[in-house]
Amino acid sequence: MRGRVTMRDVARQAGVSPMTVSRALKQDGSVNAATRAAVRDAAEQLGYVYDSTAQAFRAQRSGFLAVTLPSINNANFAATHRALTRSLANTELQLLLGVTNYRLDEEERLVRQLLARRPEAIVLTGGHHTEATRKLLQSMDGPVFEIWDQPHDPVDHVVGFSNADAMTMIVEHLAETGRKKFGYLGAIGDSDRRGAERRRGVLDAVKVLGLPDVTVLEACEAPISMTAGAQAVERFARDIRELDALICVSDPVAFGAISVLTRLGVSVPGDIAVTGFGAFEVAGLSNPTITTVDVGADRIGTELGRLVQSVLEADRDSTPINLQLTPTLIRGGSS
């Protein structure tokens, strides 16, 4: 592999100075058309590739927007990512993605790594972080965005919604349709913080309604998948037969649950109502369709993209924005 071609090489080839090359390769109007053509030709000929690293270094602007997601294999987070990319399409910002696997210690490691790339801004999924992460974020040289959550104590800007309130809608809907004995199926402990918030929302709402205590079923460590949902239902079949309604942390889990319940001869929604979360595609195609909550994952991405742009354009520190979206209940055949 031959040494890289630099603007110097192009300049030599075109018989101009490096400075002119730099100008010619941009849309800088102050360059003679003939000169520009010569430079472009030379660059083409030599296979010149622009060096963003040098540019980032020189300008002290990386052009990166760092983003952490708990998982990439999740239609909701993928939708946010996609909408964000689209919302930033007309900018120079490039996404620098890190996946935390739902672990705060991995998030810390990632944030450290991402910040070393000097991103213009950083986006974190979730409002819970380790102490060290918070400290890193606070000393960060640019805005911080927390999404998909309603942080108690936001670091900076927020685009999210209340996972707990979303669950209240589910509980109220189930109560209205006469369900009384609730179970909640999610991941173990608090590893999935948004899942933990949902669980809290269920417990609180049930208490407010004066209904019996919720049976909390812990499937496995986050992320909890279709298969994990199915296995958990097999494992907890006895507990579940006592219930009126099984509230699942997500649609895939609900789908896995319904799949096993049906196989076990338990009728959904006849014997038990089952609900999901997230308005995944499978919710609308499962049989029965699954009652769920649409949190507007793509809207989070779109709004986030807008907000990032406006905050970065306002070069001075802007006061923190907290944009809270309202999820909507989608009634399906499963309840």
Add this chain to the structure above:
Amino acid sequence: MRGRVTMRDVARQAGVSPMTVSRALKQDGSVNAATRAAVRDAAEQLGYVYDSTAQAFRAQRSGFLAVTLPSINNANFAATHRALTRSLANTELQLLLGVTNYRLDEEERLVRQLLARRPEAIVLTGGHHTEATRKLLQSMDGPVFEIWDQPHDPVDHVVGFSNADAMTMIVEHLAETGRKKFGYLGAIGDSDRRGAERRRGVLDAVKVLGLPDVTVLEACEAPISMTAGAQAVERFARDIRELDALICVSDPVAFGAISVLTRLGVSVPGDIAVTGFGAFEVAGLSNPTITTVDVGADRIGTELGRLVQSVLEADRDSTPINLQLTPTLIRGGSS
């Protein structure tokens, strides 16, 4: 927010030279323990964050591994990404991800953008590219890896499998179980190149077996989802009733198809066999379970990680490796 803290600032604070800071912050043994402690303290105090951009610039090594994926919301590509990340955990390489949305023109734009970051190597999902992309890749200053495919004319290294051959397994399995009149449900045209390869595999295998021509049903532009699969079956219901077997481009599509067929009173596999592709979770939990092909998405990631490392360690150009994996058929209740 205040100007960035550099090694110079840390050096001043600790009363040493920048050079000593640089050494102290690494595991360089040649620094006095006391000096190192002082430097670390100073760095901590000032909230110093290492600047990877400057390091990358100075060393002319970005530490990036550029990766393009057609989609992020796809369990298979996500599995490859995850396995790759894991396989590279003990290295300094950082993934720089770009999503093409199954479009070659977007791939070209992305490759241009990614190469400007001077990655150590680049990984492309798929073996089809625009002419311009190929040219960019050939002049790239580092190894190129194509995955998830069996390119006709590989740019460099490959870790993949034959999408067409995988389909042959499906067709033979269906033929063995007495199916004769096949349909294929996939995306329109060749936008999804791996999908197009699968279609080709079906057509060829059916021809080899001397069976009637395949009815090709085009649902929509790639990516084709569960919902798109369902809608296509509604639209093509009449054609589908004439068939013995419906071969779908992926498991989600097959799931959507089965969902609608069941609703229409068409029995699967009684009236028609349905098959998928990719061994998605839904295949094992759908009712009936879906006959599919496991392509070893995570294995691609793991092997790729190993290969990337070994190629980068061998500093001279290594001869192109072509690692072809063998998919396995998974018989489900849908056939």
Add this chain to the structure above:
DNA sequence: TTGAAAGCGTTACCAC
């Protein structure tokens, strides 16, 4: 064990 200098590729700024 520590320090000084030089330079990676690009571009803002100032000359011409």
Add this chain to the structure above:
DNA sequence: GTGGTAACGCTTTCAA
């Protein structure tokens, strides 16, 4: 319309 100079933060190399 074009060119020279300097600087961004870090580390290799050489010197003390």
